[in-house]
Amino acid sequence: MVQLSRFPRYRLGHFPTPLEPMHRLTAQLRERYSQVPNLWIKRDDCTGLATGGNKTRKLEFLLGAALAEDADLLITQGATQSNHARQTAAAAALCGLDCKLLLERRQVRDEEYEHSGNVLLDGILGAEITERFPAGTDMAAAMERVAEQARAQGKRPYVIPGGGSNPTGALGYVGCAQELDAAEVPVDWIVHGTGSAGTQAGLLAGLHAMGSGARVLGVSVRQPEQHQIGAVHALGARTAELLGCRDTLPREAVHVDDRWVGGGYGVPTESMVDAVRLLARTEGILLDPVYAGKGFAGLLGGIAEGRFGAGEHVVFLHTGGSAALFGYRETFS
Numbered sequence: 001m002v003q004l005s006r007f008p009r010y011r012l013g014h015f016p017t018p019l020e021p022m023h024r025l026t027a028q029l030r031e032r033y034s035q036v037p038n039l040w041i042k043r044d045d046c047t048g049l050a051t052g053g054n055k056t057r058k059l060e061f062l063l064g065a066a067l068a069e070d071a072d073l074l075i076t077q078g079a080t081q082s083n084h085a086r087q088t089a090a091a092a093a094l095c096g097l098d099c100k101l102l103l104e105r106r107q108v109r110d111e112e113y114e115h116s117g118n119v120l121l122d123g124i125l126g127a128e129i130t131e132r133f134p135a136g137t138d139m140a141a142a143m144e145r146v147a148e149q150a151r152a153q154g155k156r157p158y159v160i161p162g163g164g165s166n167p168t169g170a171l172g173y174v175g176c177a178q179e180l181d182a183a184e185v186p187v188d189w190i191v192h193g194t195g196s197a198g199t200q201a202g203l204l205a206g207l208h209a210m211g212s213g214a215r216v217l218g219v220s221v222r223q224p225e226q227h228q229i230g231a232v233h234a235l236g237a238r239t240a241e242l243l244g245c246r247d248t249l250p251r252e253a254v255h256v257d258d259r260w261v262g263g264g265y266g267v268p269t270e271s272m273v274d275a276v277r278l279l280a281r282t283e284g285i286l287l288d289p290v291y292a293g294k295g296f297a298g299l300l301g302g303i304a305e306g307r308f309g310a311g312e313h314v315v316f317l318h319t320g321g322s323a324a325l326f327g328y329r330e331t332f333s
């Protein structure tokens with residue numbers, strides 16, 4: 001039994017998100033490959049919070065915790081085109097809190113990357129972008145300094161780690177695991193892009209706690225396989241503990257594929273561009289260039305390799321992020 005109602009939560013999104021079949025995509029892939037599973041899409045791009053995405057689920061629990069301690073300021077960090085930063089800005093607006101965002105230049109692109117897409121939305125939502133930090137900055141330490149200054153000015157800051165990925169945030173994906181467990185189709189695999197690890201960790205903790213047989217494949221958008229498995233497993237185990245699970249999450253439950261990262265975090269790849277165009281042109285659904293595009297490329301690669309059985313039900317978890325497309329005009333034109 002998983003009881004999420006024990007944890008403070010602030011409602012930010014529309015849940016449960018839809019689970020939809022991808023008929024046209026499945027039919028098209030069956031013309032090309034001999035073994036294609038039944039393909040579904042879980043629409044976490046439709047959580048509703050200022051263009052939506054997976055951080056909405058995490059923020060419901062993080063905001064619950066922040067409000068329980070009477071915070072009046074949210075501080076978080078991310079890459080320049082961070083979807084997490086944008087959803088945190090929206091959550092702060094909705095809860096009447098101030099918001100400071102620390103953005104790390106993990107890569108240097110063009111003017112649109114620096115100012116359009118999520119960055120434009122951060123400003124509209126009323127968040128303050130404190131400064132732009134060079135790649136490799138210790139962002140956790142930088143957030144602590146900003147929090148210290150705020151406290152000195154009488155504010156009550158609540159610091160949210162990058163991607164909202166701690167056990168409290170990961171509870172949001174325990175909720176998603178519950179939705180998928182209650183779905184009418186028996187889910188064999190869940191596939192998604194994995195970065196700061198909270199999404200996969202929460203899914204795995206939830207599925208483990210419920211005794212579900214569904215497996216999760218994280219397509220890494222940044223770290224090599226063993227590093228990512230370690231991060232997901234560590235956070236998943238802590239999340240399962242927070243849930244009150246008696247037995248520990250086995251490391252073998254963590255599946256990661258790191259072959260779709262290409263040149264690095266946020267660096268476009270041909271397979272990502274093809275994946276974004278394919279889903280747009282078969283199902284009318286927009287992915288993003290940094291996470292869901294590479295995650296979907298990983299799913300397509302797995303299908304080409306015959307990784308999934310023809311009768312299996314495979315759910316692509318769409319984690320959102322299409323606002324970042326506007327930071328990548330060059331890549332798609």
Ligand SMILES: *Cc1c(COP(=O)(O)O)cnc(C)c1O
Nearest residue numbers: 083195196197198199291319321
């Ligand atoms: C943050 C993000 C992810 C990765 O989720 P993690 O919990 O950080 O692993 C995937 N897709 C999108 C669009 C994101 O913004």
